[in-house]
Amino acid sequence: MHYHVDTFINVINILGILAFALSGAMAGVKKDADIVGIIILSLMACSCGGLVRDVMIGDLPPELLRSTIPLFLSIVAGLATYFFYSRVDRIRHPIDFFDALGLGLFAVVGANKAMAFGISPVWSVLLGLLTGVGGGIVRDMMLAQVPTIFKSEIYATPALLGALILVAGKSIWPEESHVFMTLGAIVCSGLRLLALHYNWHIRR
Amino acid sequence: MHYHVDTFINVINILGILAFALSGAMAGVKKDADIVGIIILSLMACSCGGLVRDVMIGDLPPELLRSTIPLFLSIVAGLATYFFYSRVDRIRHPIDFFDALGLGLFAVVGANKAMAFGISPVWSVLLGLLTGVGGGIVRDMMLAQVPTIFKSEIYATPALLGALILVAGKSIWPEESHVFMTLGAIVCSGLRLLALHYNWHIRR
Amino acid sequence: MHYHVDTFINVINILGILAFALSGAMAGVKKDADIVGIIILSLMACSCGGLVRDVMIGDLPPELLRSTIPLFLSIVAGLATYFFYSRVDRIRHPIDFFDALGLGLFAVVGANKAMAFGISPVWSVLLGLLTGVGGGIVRDMMLAQVPTIFKSEIYATPALLGALILVAGKSIWPEESHVFMTLGAIVCSGLRLLALHYNWHIRR
Numbered sequence: 001m002h003y004h005v006d007t008f009i010n011v012i013n014i015l016g017i018l019a020f021a022l023s024g025a026m027a028g029v030k031k032d033a034d035i036v037g038i039i040i041l042s043l044m045a046c047s048c049g050g051l052v053r054d055v056m057i058g059d060l061p062p063e064l065l066r067s068t069i070p071l072f073l074s075i076v077a078g079l080a081t082y083f084f085y086s087r088v089d090r091i092r093h094p095i096d097f098f099d100a101l102g103l104g105l106f107a108v109v110g111a112n113k114a115m116a117f118g119i120s121p122v123w124s125v126l127l128g129l130l131t132g133v134g135g136g137i138v139r140d141m142m143l144a145q146v147p148t149i150f151k152s153e154i155y156a157t158p159a160l161l162g163a164l165i166l167v168a169g170k171s172i173w174p175e176e177s178h179v180f181m182t183l184g185a186i187v188c189s190g191l192r193l194l195a196l197h198y199n200w201h202i203r204r
Numbered sequence: 205m206h207y208h209v210d211t212f213i214n215v216i217n218i219l220g221i222l223a224f225a226l227s228g229a230m231a232g233v234k235k236d237a238d239i240v241g242i243i244i245l246s247l248m249a250c251s252c253g254g255l256v257r258d259v260m261i262g263d264l265p266p267e268l269l270r271s272t273i274p275l276f277l278s279i280v281a282g283l284a285t286y287f288f289y290s291r292v293d294r295i296r297h298p299i300d301f302f303d304a305l306g307l308g309l310f311a312v313v314g315a316n317k318a319m320a321f322g323i324s325p326v327w328s329v330l331l332g333l334l335t336g337v338g339g340g341i342v343r344d345m346m347l348a349q350v351p352t353i354f355k356s357e358i359y360a361t362p363a364l365l366g367a368l369i370l371v372a373g374k375s376i377w378p379e380e381s382h383v384f385m386t387l388g389a390i391v392c393s394g395l396r397l398l399a400l401h402y403n404w405h406i407r408r
Numbered sequence: 409m410h411y412h413v414d415t416f417i418n419v420i421n422i423l424g425i426l427a428f429a430l431s432g433a434m435a436g437v438k439k440d441a442d443i444v445g446i447i448i449l450s451l452m453a454c455s456c457g458g459l460v461r462d463v464m465i466g467d468l469p470p471e472l473l474r475s476t477i478p479l480f481l482s483i484v485a486g487l488a489t490y491f492f493y494s495r496v497d498r499i500r501h502p503i504d505f506f507d508a509l510g511l512g513l514f515a516v517v518g519a520n521k522a523m524a525f526g527i528s529p530v531w532s533v534l535l536g537l538l539t540g541v542g543g544g545i546v547r548d549m550m551l552a553q554v555p556t557i558f559k560s561e562i563y564a565t566p567a568l569l570g571a572l573i574l575v576a577g578k579s580i581w582p583e584e585s586h587v588f589m590t591l592g593a594i595v596c597s598g599l600r601l602l603a604l605h606y607n608w609h610i611r612r
Contacts, residue, residue, distance in 0.1 A: 031554055031558055031559070033557075033558040033559065034564070034565070036557075037557050037558040040557070040564060041558065055264070055464075056269065057264070057269075058264030058265050060264075060463070060464070060465070060466030060468075061464060061465050061525075062464060065464065065465075065527055065528070068530060071530065071531075071534070117265075120269070120272075122272060122275065129244075141345060141346065141348075142545070142549065142555065142558065143558070144348050144549075144552050145348055146235055146346070146347055146348050149237075149240075150232060150244075150347070151235070151236065151241075156241055157238070157239075260459075260463075260469060260470060260473065261469050262468030262469050321469075323473055324474075324476075326476060333448075345549060349552055350551055350552050351550065353441075353444075353445050353448070354436060354439055354449065354550065354551070355440065355441065358442070360444040360448060364444060
């Protein structure tokens with residue numbers, strides 16, 4: 001059972017990284033960056049959330065420097081977007097879909113790692129949120145734009161909720177963290193997808 | 205005596221955090237962020253200066269992750285600004301006042317902590333400056349604006365001076381650091397308040 | 409022989425730091441920053457690449473806090489630019505020249521340091537790139553501009569190539585790292601200078 005959950009998480013994680021990487025690459029192409037700049041933006045979009053989390057919890061050098069998957073996927077995403085922009089743009093809706101899956105997974109994985117490093121529950125939730133939304137913030141800042149999460153879309157709220165479900169659940173039933181990881185990710189990604197589909201906004 | 209000084213410093217510290225948190229929340233409301241985005245901006249404005257300082261001096265996980273005051277005050281500031289913007293806007297002058305107090309206190313507290321971690325005097329002054337102005341820089345960068353401190357206002361100079369007074373004083377009379385902390389904070393906050401009141405500018 | 413190479417590297421390093429510092433100071437003057445803001449921008453432009461690298465490889469407190477050269481050169485660059493902007497502007501071509509030399513040197517020095525801290529070859533190349541381009545990215549972000557490296561100029565590519573030459577060479581002939589450092593720096597700086605001189609662009 002756990003084996004299946006892990007495989008499922010790994011597959012979604014890779015799709016999530018790829019979705020964030022594609023979002024970075026597309027932003028780069030829109031700003032006329034060259035191929036190296038596009039790959040750098042792509043890498044930042046899919047790794048900066050986890051990177052800042054790792055610096056804050058003191059896990060140095062960060063996970064990113066011990067893995068090649070984000071880099072490999074960024075190069076793939078960068079090259080694909082550079083040479084086939086119109087085709088990649090056509091799958092923007094699938095990208096939003098994977099981005100939503102990635103958001104949920106990054107949020108629970110980030111919160112889970114923070115707890116494992118002895119961070120308090122409240123801050124573990126916030127570090128989960130940061131892991132989910134950090135890459136997009138850095139990507140937008142690089143392009144001198146106000147990050148999406150500050151522009152009234154339901155993006156940070158689902159990530160916060162997903163991380164909260166994991167941290168609350170794991171605090172009460174530490175043995176069942178896989179269940180709450182899955183549940184948190186589903187709630188976060190589900191809410192984000194519903195918000196995208198029905199064009200929900202929270203407004204004053 | 206020290207007890208009174210500490211209580212005084214704690215009260216000003218909390219008012220300073222609240223002032224920075226309110227400045228972040230108001231910036232978020234102006235950019236139409238949702239409530240979670242507003243609280244995130246609020247938290248960044250009141251914590252990022254100390255956060256970058258802690259990463260640089262190697263105090264990981266940073267102080268922020270071991271405290272709940274900045275988070276609590278950010279939520280308060282975020283909710284208050286979100287639901288009562290016009291009333292919060294009306295106390296903008298008091299906010300500038302607490303921001304000036306917070307600037308002075310953050311500058312001396314930051315420099316003091318850097319010295320305690322064995323950082324050289326020159327860099328302790330600069331880390332004090334960073335602690336004071338860092339949150340505002342990150343807040344403005346998040347909103348794709350040129351940070352206030354780069355736009356000709358007398359903001360960085362008082363912070364630099366306050367940190368310098370503490371570091372110079374503490375280097376010569378280590379026993380009397382409370383005196384120089386108070387003196388540095390008063391000089392910094394006083395200069396900033398005079399600059400606000402008389403609309404001073406340093407111009408080429 | 410090594411003595412001459414080291415002296416050569418030190419001289420170029422100082423000229424590189426000065427060039428990055430001048431680029432930061434000029435950007436600050438253009439945005440009407442006050443003198444403290446200008447010096448801060450100057451310092452960020454010449455130090456943030458190495459700073460982020462040091463945080464990522466876990467070398468805390470970072471090199472920057474143990475050195476006074478970048479700070480001293482930033483103050484010199486800031487004051488010179490503030491008081492003699494038109495004269496500094498007139499030597500903009502020499503600044504581009506030193507910036508290109510600095511780029512090459514920072515890229516190989518950064519990659520070399522990452523390898524010394526046990527970072528994998530692939531990430532050592534990327535940390536070399538980051539050391540070279542990081543300061544300029546932060547400088548431009550501070551001023552709410554899209555960083556130069558994302559705007560189609562041949563800037564990141566030479567830095568990547570220079571770092572790659574060092575890492576590949578040092579991996580195969582560890583004894584001859586000085587040779588590959590020099591070679592990587594020459595290739596990077598040379599390519600950048602040729603791109604500047606002939607106004608090369610990589611375009612889709």
